[in-house]
Amino acid sequence: MSSAVVVEAPGEHRLVAHEPRDPGPGEALVRVHAAGICGSDREVYQGNRPEGYVRYPLVPGHEWSGTVGAVGAGVPSALVGRKVVGEGFRNCQVCDRCHAGETTLCGAGYEETGFTQPGAMAPTLTLPARLLHVLPDDADLTAAALLEPAACIAAAALKANARPGERVAVVGTGTLGMFAVQFLRATSPAELLVVGTRGDREALSRQYGATDFRTKGGPLPDDFDVVIETAGSADAARTSAALLRRGGRLVLTGIPAAGADGLDPTDLVVRQLEVHTVFGAPPDAWAHTVRVFAAGLLDPLPLVTHELPLTEFAQAIELVGAGDPKVGKVLLHP
Numbered sequence: 001m002s003s004a005v006v007v008e009a010p011g012e013h014r015l016v017a018h019e020p021r022d023p024g025p026g027e028a029l030v031r032v033h034a035a036g037i038c039g040s041d042r043e044v045y046q047g048n049r050p051e052g053y054v055r056y057p058l059v060p061g062h063e064w065s066g067t068v069g070a071v072g073a074g075v076p077s078a079l080v081g082r083k084v085v086g087e088g089f090r091n092c093q094v095c096d097r098c099h100a101g102e103t104t105l106c107g108a109g110y111e112e113t114g115f116t117q118p119g120a121m122a123p124t125l126t127l128p129a130r131l132l133h134v135l136p137d138d139a140d141l142t143a144a145a146l147l148e149p150a151a152c153i154a155a156a157a158l159k160a161n162a163r164p165g166e167r168v169a170v171v172g173t174g175t176l177g178m179f180a181v182q183f184l185r186a187t188s189p190a191e192l193l194v195v196g197t198r199g200d201r202e203a204l205s206r207q208y209g210a211t212d213f214r215t216k217g218g219p220l221p222d223d224f225d226v227v228i229e230t231a232g233s234a235d236a237a238r239t240s241a242a243l244l245r246r247g248g249r250l251v252l253t254g255i256p257a258a259g260a261d262g263l264d265p266t267d268l269v270v271r272q273l274e275v276h277t278v279f280g281a282p283p284d285a286w287a288h289t290v291r292v293f294a295a296g297l298l299d300p301l302p303l304v305t306h307e308l309p310l311t312e313f314a315q316a317i318e319l320v321g322a323g324d325p326k327v328g329k330v331l332l333h334p
Contacts, residue, residue, distance in 0.1 A: 002334065004122030005313045008057045010047025015311060020124040023072035028079060028129040030086070034145035034307070034331045035120040036063030037320050038175070044115065045317050054115050061119030061332075062088045062112060065144035068132070075129040083135040085147045086127060087286055088113040093130075104280035112280075121310060123334040133290045142307070144293070145331055146300035150179045151281035151289040153230070156251040157183035158285060159276040162226045169193040169224045170210075171240045172231030173201035175303050175329055176253060178208055180228045185209030186297050195220065195239065196231075200325055204302060224248060234260035241273060249274045306330040 004018040023029045041060050043049040064086070068079045091098045095107035113119050113127060135144055153176050162168050168189040170180040173196030184192055185208065193212045194205040202213040214220060216239055225248055229240040232254025240250055241263050250273055256262075268275060281289070292298050305328035308316050316330045 002123040003310065004059050004334075005061075005310060006057050006059055007045055010056075011045065013045065013313060015313075018122050018124070021126040023070055023075070023126050023129075025073040026075060026128055026130070027072040027126055028068050028075055028132060029070040029124055029126045030066040030084060030120075030132075031069045032061075032064055032066040032120045032123060032125055032334050033141040034065055034333050035061040035310075036145050036148070037316050037330045037332065038063060038149065039320065041114070042317055042321050049115070053110060053112075058115070059118040059120075059122055060114050061121035061125075062114030063145060063148040064120035064125065065135075065141040065147070066120070066125065067141075069124065071129060079129065079132070079134070083137065083139050083141055083144070084132045085135065085144055085286075085290070086113070086125075086133065087131040087151075087281065087283065088115075088148065089280055090117055090128070090131075101282055101284060103282050121313065121332060121334075133286050135290065136294050139294070140301070142304065142331065143300040146175070146303060146329060147286075147289055147293060148281070149175055150293070150298060150300065151286045152176065152253060152278060153179040153183055153228070154289040154292070155278045155281045155285035156180065156228050156253050156276075157187075158288060159278065160184075160226045160228055160249055160251045162187040162189060164188040165190050166225040167191045167193075167223070168226040169195060169228075169240075169243050171195045171227060171229045171236050171243070172254065173198055173205060174230065176230035177201075178204060178303055179298070179300075180230055181205055181208040181210055182298050183292070184226070184228065186292060191224075193221070193224065193243075195243070198325060207302070208299070227251070229254055232256060234262055237263055241267065241275075244271070244273055246271045247273070249276070251276045251278060253278045300329075303329045304331055308332055310334045
C-alpha cells in the first residue's frame with residue numbers, strides 16, 4: 001500500500017493510504033520521485049510557521065521532482081512521461097502583481113504547495129499544469145529535487161544582476177549559499193568570496209567556484225560590487241552590507257527572527273547601497289534555474305547527504321534540525 005505523510009497539527013503526523021487524485025481541467029498528475037526537506041518543513045511540523053502561511057491538516061513537500069503520469073482537459077498530452085519540477089505558489093494570474101510576473105506577491109492571498117495545498121510527500125501530486133517546468137529527458141531527478149531552493153536563489157541572482165568582471169560575495173554556506181556560489185560563478189566574476197561560520201564548507205565552496213573563503217569574526221573586505229545573503233540572520237545581513245563598496249548591490253534571501261536589529265538606514269543612504277529582497281521564486285527565476293541546470297552549470301548532488309523512504313519522515317525532520325554539520329539536504333522517496 002502506498003502512503004502519504006499528513007501533518008495533522010504541530011508535532012503530530014501520521015502515514016495514510018494514498019489515493020491519487022485524477023487531474024481536472026488544466027491540471028497534471030505527477031509521480032513523485034523525491035521530495036526535499038528544508039527548515040520551513042520543520043517549522044510546519046513544530047508549529048513555528050507564521051500565521052496564514054500554513055493550513056492543517058497538511059501533506060507537506062514543496063521541494064520535489066517527478067514524472068508526469070496523466071493530464072486533464074486542456075493540457076497538452078505531450079507532457080505525459082516528461083520529467084518535471086514545479087512552482088509552489090498557486091497564484092491567481094489576474095491581479096496586477098501576477099500580470100507583472102511577481103506571482104509570489106499575488107494579491108489574492110498566499111497559497112503554496114506543501115503549506116496550504118497538498119504537497120509532494122506522497123506517491124503522486126496533482127497540481128495546475130501551468131506550474132510545471134519540463135526537464136531534459138536525461139535529467140537526474142534526484143538532483144532536480146533541489147531545484148526549488150535553487151530557484152529562490154536564482155531570483156536573488158537575477159536581482160543582483162552581477163556583470164562579468166565584478167567582485168561578488170556570498171554570505172552563508174548552507175544549501176542556498178552553495179547555489180548562490182554556482183549562479184554567481186556563471187557570471188564570470190573577477191572574485192567570488194564566500195563568508196560563513198563553518199570552515200568545513202571551504203572545500204565545497206571552492207569546488208563550486210569560490211576564489212576566497214573567510215569565516216566571520218576575522219577581517220573582511222569592504223569593496224565588493226555584489227553580495228547575496230543566504231544565512232537568514234540579522235547579523236548576516238549586517239555582515240553582507242559591510243562587505244559592499246559604496247553604491248554596491250545587496251540581495252537578502254534569509255528571513256531572520258521577527259524583531260531583530262536590522263541594517264542601519266543612515267549607512268544605507270550615505271553609502272547609496274542598492275538593497276533587494278527575495279520571497280520565493282517567480283516564473284522567470286524557475287525558468288532561469290531549469291536552463292542553468294540543463295546546461296550543466298548547477299550541480300546539486302554534492303549537497304544531498306541523506307536519502308530516506310517516505311515512511312522515515314520523523315527521522316528526516318530530526319536530521320534537519322539536529323545541527324549536525326554532516327547533515328546537508330535530506331530527501332524522501334515515496
